[in-house]
Amino acid sequence: MASIEMKNIVKQYGDGYPAVNDVSLDIADGEFMILVGPSGCGKSTLLRMIVGLEDITSGDMVIGGKRVNDLAPRERNLSMVFQNYALYPHMTVYENIAFPLRLSKTPDDEVRRRVTEASDVLELKEHLERKPANLSGGQRQRVAMGRAIVRQAEAFLFDEPLSNLDAKLRGQMRTEIARLQRRLGITTVYVTHDQTEAMTLGDRVCVLRKGSIQQVASPRELYEQPVNLFVAGFIGSPPMNFLPATLEGDRLQTPFGPVVLDERRAAAVRGRGELLLVGIRPEYFEDATLVDEAKRPLGSVFRARVDVTEWLGDSQYAYIPYEAPEAVTTQLRALSRELDSEELRTQAIVSIDATSRIREGREAEFWLDSRKVHVFDPQTGENLTRDAEAGARLTQMATEDRVEQVQDAQASGQTVSGATTGGGQGSGAHRAGAV
Amino acid sequence: MRYLFRPPGTDGAALLALPWHEPLEEWDPALLLEVPQRGISRHVVRFVAEQGRVFALKEIAEPLARHEYALLGEFEEEGLPSVSVLGICIDRPGGQDAILVTRYLEYSMSYRYLFSRPSARQSVDQLMDTLVVLLVRLHLAGIFWGDCSLSNTLFRLDAGALAAHLVDAETAERHPQLSRGQRHYDLELARERVGAELLDLQAGELLPDGVDPIDVADSLPVRYDRLWDEVTHEEVFRADEQRYRVAERLQRLNDLGFDVGEVELVTSDEGARLRVETRVSAPGQHRRELFRLTGLEVQENQARRLLNDLRTYRAYLEQRSGAPVSEAVAGARWLADVYQPVIDAIPPELAGRLAPAEVFHEVLEHRWFLSEQAGRDVGTTAAARSYVRTVLPATPEELTTPSVIANRS
Secondary structure, eight states: OOOEEEEEEEEEOTTSOEEEEEEEEEEOTTOEEEEEOSTTSSHHHHHHHHHTSSOOSEEEEEETTEEOTTSOGGGGTOEETTSOOOOOTTSOHHHHHHHHHHHTTOOHHHHHHHHHHHHHHHTOGGGTTSOGGGOOHHHHHHHHHHHHHHTTOSOEEEESTTTTSOHHHHHHHHHHHHHHHHHHTOOEEEEESOHHHHHHHOSEEEEEETTEEEEEEOHHHHHHSOSBHHHHHHSSSSOOEEEEEEEETTEEEETTEEEEOOHHHHHHHTTSOSOEEEEEOGGGEEEGGGSOTTTGGGEEEEEEEOOEEEEOSSOEEEEEEOOOOHHHHHHHHHHHHHTTOOOOOSEEEEEEOTTOOOOTTSEEEEEEEGGGOEEEOTTTOBBTTOOHHHHHHHHHHHHHHHHHHHHHHHHTTOSOOTTOOTTOOOOGGGOOOOO | OEEEEOSSHHHHHHHTTSOTTSOGGGSOGGGBOOOOSOOOOSSOEEEEEETTEEEEEEEEOHHHHHHHHHHHHHHHHTTOSBOOEEEEEESOGGGOOEEEEEEOOTTEEOHHHHHHSOOSSOOHHHHHHHHHHHHHHHHHTTEEOSOOOSTTEEEEEETTEEEEEEOOOTTOEEOSSOOHHHHHHHHHHHHHHHHHHHHHHHHTTOSOTTOOHHHHHHHHHHHHHHHHHHHHOOEEEOGGGHHHHHHHHHHHHHHTTOOEEEEEEEEETTEEEEEEEEOOSOOOHHHHHHHHHHOOOOOHHHHHHHHHHHHHHHHHHHHHHTSOOOHHHHHHHHIIIIIHHHHHTSOGGGTTSSOHHHHHHHHHHHHHHHHHHHTSOOOHHHHHHHHHHHTGGGSOGGGOOHHHHHHHO
């Protein structure tokens, strides 16, 4: 396993268009990094540069301490997982996993050791001597993972592997990949356009937009302390609501009434222009009649007419239209177009308790938790109220969790040991060139 | 449900009555055709015959189906050797995957067939070279296949030689130009897949002794590099060698199965530098010529062979009548007097094992063989009779092309 360091990576095509623009990113040994963003953000191009499929215009790609810019794909010893799903009907499951090693003329006892270890991790042990015809969908995918594991690559790379699976198998595979990555502790780079996948899988998520990194952080930091409007709008489903606001003293005047800011945020916002955007996540709202008396003073209460409600059994959403000046609607429309999302109409999506009796077409009283709102500059998109320290703490916690999980897995002997001899931690230098 | 299909739309219209709303796996077997010449697929694939034509139906996710539909359409327009796509059916009820419909490549053979029976006709070397020609052609066209394998390739006989066709473009990507990394990665994937497919045949005891899967797979990159270099390298030579060197290079490319587009020759005091742009489309000059004269649609080498016979026949007609015979007249006469009688001599039970033009080619070979034995020209009629009696029956029945089977029932 190895770390992957990208230093000022640029990819410029013949027409001068920079698909990737000055990206610097360090992926730690054993880390699960997600590259996410809407189509055209450069995430796949970046992955292809790691693999060696795209030439790097400038910058350094360093894998396991070694600059690989000029190495052919196979010399980088990386594994694109799920590149080959084909199951070969006459070969046993064992041979279906082992064949990459057969092709590289690996000695039999080494093949046996690696396949056995991989099949332990993948829980395919009882199936090894069978033919693959009767494997379930999930088991088939695990055979494909087994092929990647036995190669003992420096890192696993995934390029939108789940995008063409049906919803059920997709969910299963997501769990499977996360579990496997933890058990193996192998450096993993995973490209997706799906923010849900990004949030559930990664240790850290790198959000890209038009070839540039917007923010690299743990899923929780991205969610709670986004750097800008783009990240705030991209992460979260249903998305964050953006309302026009003006600052008066320590209050934001919004279509949903005044929102009081604490001193830190008020100071950060003051003098940053007439018109602002306030970002409020759906779950920061509640049906005012259902809010605890103790909690009530921490937010503000407003009345609004509900357009539509959606009751989902365990949760409920209400859609509240609001008025916004032209400048704001234009800005929001451009944002939603960029995020490939349905057009953000000027209505807020608010989450209310499933037991709420708020009805469509009627006025109702809502409560809004003002402690968690963010305020954005509508021109630059910058999050004016971001608390960088709080954000860093969230990511630090995620990193500690990961280290602990990998250690646990290693302690319980669940990892694949690799070609490391002598019991030390695996490192790139020890790897016998697998492929 | 929605159907998208490419012209001629009549083929698509004929298929509309099929039960598209049902999962392909549950279709009534009475609607389907068994096709032995197929590779391994991870999707549900079925074959149907409609009005004497055979179609392959593959169930895949809609984005993939749309992608493959668009790419295969492009490939066909550019004359790349691929299967011809008919259309897709999307928005099927219950959130089912889309179905991609391609025209079955008639008279094609799968690698399972070709490898699992030792044949005097084709060697393993020939097969690998054919596959490499296909891969190089795709790479020249900026296509990253992503899944080059024997399963995704069908082989056709073309006047004794083999021609490879791409049958699966699900993972393919189109780029303005491929980087070295992309080409090598694609080749590495091909090496691994071919190796695995041969190991699989070996595990199923279907591979002849003496064929080593690893050696064969490892030979792919070597063959590829050699061909890529032949096709793309720039040459420098002395000015006085120019004429002969250019002609030699062009001939060499033709022999390898490539047509030449533009030739760039830059001369300086040190000599001449030659750069040749290779056409990505499969050569088709003879094919087009034969089609113009006779309306026959055959493959390139077959066309060359048939045209040679046509020209000989024209000379014979002119000699006999003592007057010039126009190309058009000669074409019509040859078709009626020479080609058709040979094809008509094939008994119904042996029809469909080889493409008609391939049969004609083999009859010409047979005629040469018989004539040499007899010490005189035995003529095409006698050769055809003998061929149909002694040679054609030895061609395996399982080769019979699906459309002929479909038309029998």
